[in-house]
Amino acid sequence: MTTTPGTPPQPTPPQPSAPYPGPGGQVPPVPVPDAPVPSGPKRSWFARHKVLTGLGALVLVSALASALGGGEGSSAGATTAPSAAADAAETDQAAAGSGDSADTAQAPAEGSxxxxxxxxxxxxxxxxxxxxxxxxxxxxxxxxxxxxxxxxxxxxxxxxxxxxxxxxxxxxxxxxxxxxxxxxxxxxxxxxxxxxxxxxxxxxxxxxxxxxxxxxxxxxxxxxxxxxxxxxxxxxxxxxxxxxxxxxxxxxxx
Known part of the structure; x- marks a missing residue:
């Protein structure tokens, strides 16, 4: 440490100690820590579980298709039922009309x-x-x-x-x-x-x-x-x- 007259002594910062020479007078290398590897963006749960995501999507599509198909079937059934009833009524009326015609044709008594x-x-x-x-x-x-x-x-x-x-x-x-x-x-x-x-x-x-x-x-x-x-x-x-x-x-x- 160097001092100047009239100046208080200044502390000397510590210096890294040099490694001691090893055998043969060689100084061993100082280990340098590895640089941190930057991590990529964090992936979502769906990206990390592709199989489960695919299965879930398939189930959802199937459920929607069934719902739409069931609604169309119900509508078709509701439309078909009155139509079938109307056809049956027309058939009954036609049969009743034929019966009335036959009765009318046979109504006159024999000889009249x-x-x-x-x-x-x-x-x-x-x-x-x-x-x-x-x-x-x-x-x-x-x-x-x-x-x-x-x-x-x-x-x-x-x-x-x-x-x-x-x-x-x-x-x-x-x-x-x-x-x-x-x-x-x-x-x-x-x-x-x-x-x-x-x-x-x-x-x-x-x-x-x-x-x-x-x-x-x-x-x-x-x-x-x-x-x-x-x-x-x-x-x-x-x-x-x-x-x-x-x-x-x-x-x-x-």
Whole structure:
């Protein structure tokens, strides 16, 4: 340490001690600490666990797909159910309509002829009109909801002369009262002459009546006609007191 007169002594900083020479006079090297290796940026948990991250993503995608698919299926089911119900209802209605049509087609009783229908093949008579309702003797014909049946024309009581008689039955199927009497009927002979009813030939003449809805009446209608020669005789129903009613005719081949 160096001192200057009048100056207090200054301490000398310690100096690193030199290594002692080793054997052979060589100084061993002083160890230098390794420089710290800089660490990279810290990775996230997902980057450090790639397998688990992939599995989790796969599960999430599958769950979303199932949810979307289930919603579409439910919607489709909800849409299809009403459609199927509507189709079933239409099928039932079609079947019901077919059944009603079949019932309607089979409704007329055997031997009857619906109103406005064509006459059976081969049935014709002089003076027949296009709108006449024509049938064979014994048939039930309907004109404006009034059903009439006639029996075959036969010879009646001949005490006062030859007669031809038929028994008629009238049923009122309408909703209004209907007047009926023997003069609603006439008889057409083979020569084309029309005869009105007479007052002989039977004891059970058709009486004049007013039929309420669903009411009926029966009786004989006789004509002063000789039918012994045979031929075509046509009983014609043409109401006297009822308007807008088509004629009905029953053809008798004697």
């Amino acid at each position: 002829q619906p109103e406005d229908s064509q006459p059976p093949s081969g049935l014709t008579f002089p003076g027949m009109a296009d709108d006449d309702i024509v049938g064979r003797t014994g048939d039930t014909l309907t004109s404006k909801d009034v059903s009439i049946t006639t029996t075959p024309v036969t010879a009646g009581d001949a005490t006062l002369g030859p007669t031809a008689c038929t028994t008629v039955t009238v049923v009122n199927g309408s909703t209004d009262p209907v007047d009926v009497n023997a003069f609603d009927f006439t008889l057409l002979n083979p020569e084309g002459a029309i005869t009105d009813p007479g007052f002989s030939g039977t004891d059970t003449h058709l009486t004049s009546s007013t039929l309420v809805p669903q009411g009926s009446v029966s009786g004989d209608v006789c004509f002063d006609v000789d039918i012994s020669a045979g031929g075509q005789y046509v009983v014609i129903y043409d109401p006297v007191l009822t308007l807008f009613t088509d004629r009905a005719a029953w053809v008798n081949e004697l």
